[in-house]
Amino acid sequence: MSATHWKMVYLARRNPRLAPEEFPQAWREHSSLGRQCHNVQDRVHGVTQCVRLLAYLSPDASTAYDGVNLLQLRDRESADAIWSDPETLAIMRPDEPRVFDRYVRECALVAQEQVLQAGPAGNAVLLAFLKRRATVAPADFERALRLHTKPWDAVQSTVLNLVEPERPTGYDYDAIVEWWFQDEAGMIRSIAGRSLADALPVLYLTVCDFTASVFLPTRVSHRRP
Numbered sequence: 001m002s003a004t005h006w007k008m009v010y011l012a013r014r015n016p017r018l019a020p021e022e023f024p025q026a027w028r029e030h031s032s033l034g035r036q037c038h039n040v041q042d043r044v045h046g047v048t049q050c051v052r053l054l055a056y057l058s059p060d061a062s063t064a065y066d067g068v069n070l071l072q073l074r075d076r077e078s079a080d081a082i083w084s085d086p087e088t089l090a091i092m093r094p095d096e097p098r099v100f101d102r103y104v105r106e107c108a109l110v111a112q113e114q115v116l117q118a119g120p121a122g123n124a125v126l127l128a129f130l131k132r133r134a135t136v137a138p139a140d141f142e143r144a145l146r147l148h149t150k151p152w153d154a155v156q157s158t159v160l161n162l163v164e165p166e167r168p169t170g171y172d173y174d175a176i177v178e179w180w181f182q183d184e185a186g187m188i189r190s191i192a193g194r195s196l197a198d199a200l201p202v203l204y205l206t207v208c209d210f211t212a213s214v215f216l217p218t219r220v221s222h223r224r225p
Contacts, residue, residue, distance in 0.1 A: 007161055008044075008071040008079050009176055010108040011129060011214065013064070013101040023066050023099075024051045024221040030092070030099045031222060037087040044082070046072035046225065050125055050218035057188060060196040062214045067221075068127050070178070079110040106168050111161035111176060116149055119157035122182040123220045126191060130203070131212035132174040141207045145175055148202040152190040155179045173213070184219050191217065 014023040027049055034040040034047075048070040052063075073079055082088055083105055096103050132141040142162065149158050161176040181187040196215050197204040204210055 004076075005113040006073040006076050006079060007111050007113050008069075008073055008082075008108055009111055009161060010069050010071075010104055011065050011171060011216075012067045012069065012104075012107060014066040015097065015099055015101055018099070020052075020054055020066065024049075026099045027051070027067065028222045030095050031224075033092050033095060036091050037085065039082065039085040040088060040092070043074045043078035044071050045074055046070075047223065048121070048220060049222040050127065050216075051221045053124075053184065053188075053217045053219060055188075057217045058191045058194060058196055058215065060210070060215050061191075062216050065214065065216055068216060068218060076110075107171055109167055109171060109173065109176070110164040112164075114146070114160045114162065115157070116146060116160050117155065117158035119180070120182075121180050122156055122186075124181040124184045124187040125218055125220070126179040126181070126187060127214075127216045127218060128175075128177040128179075128196075129171075129173040129214040129216075130175045130177065131172065131209045133207055133209050136207045138174075141174065144203060144207040145177065148200065149177055149179075151199040152179065152181075154181055154186045154190045156182060187217060 018026055031047060031049065034044070049067060050070065051067040052065065093103065132138065145160055149160065157180040159178040163174055163176060181190065197210060
């Protein structure tokens with residue numbers, strides 16, 4: 001049996017005092033504070049910060065959010081322990097309002113990762129925060145996501161993240177899908193001008209509530225290791 005891989009994923013809005021173009025640098029500066037936190041270094045094994053592409057790409061692409069952070073965790077316990085870590089509370093949390101419109105804990109989701117299509121993680125990723133229809137059983141929802149998430153030939157890898165039931169207010173998503181492209185140009189050619197409902201008809205028609213879901217085309221602005 002393969003090991004379970006845990007993630008923390010947060011769907012961020014920038015502090016409105018920051019211009020969209022200023023947000024990536026402010027976020028990188030915030031991330032660098034983690035080097036001073038020993039528990040962060042021990043518990044977070046990978047960080048991928050993805051900022052929204054500012055160009056209009058798809059009629060369904062959200063403009064309400066500014067970025068997504070994908071944090072690879074050591075284990076499930078780390079997702080809880082990090083919030084009470086004294087160094088994190090003293091060093092990182094006070095800086096969060098400078099960068100974001102709320103504290104990170106208020107927009108963070110914990111999820112189990114499943115790689116559906118193995119391949120290189122490029123420099124551009126379309127992220128879908130999906131809401132399951134109330135009439136659909138979780139098992140049927142998961143099965144549909146595993147079977148119907150390869151709509152674009154240019155996708156290099158596909159990752160499904162199944163979200164834990166405990167979620168912050170306003171972030172009630174059941175799954176997060178990552179479609180990784182080599183670069184922005186490849187993603188733009190694939191999704192520009194095309195309805196995501198047309199690209200994902202089975203999900204749209206049978207298991208997902210797209211009106212309560214979020215699609216965010218992004219580029220990688222910071223990655224470690």
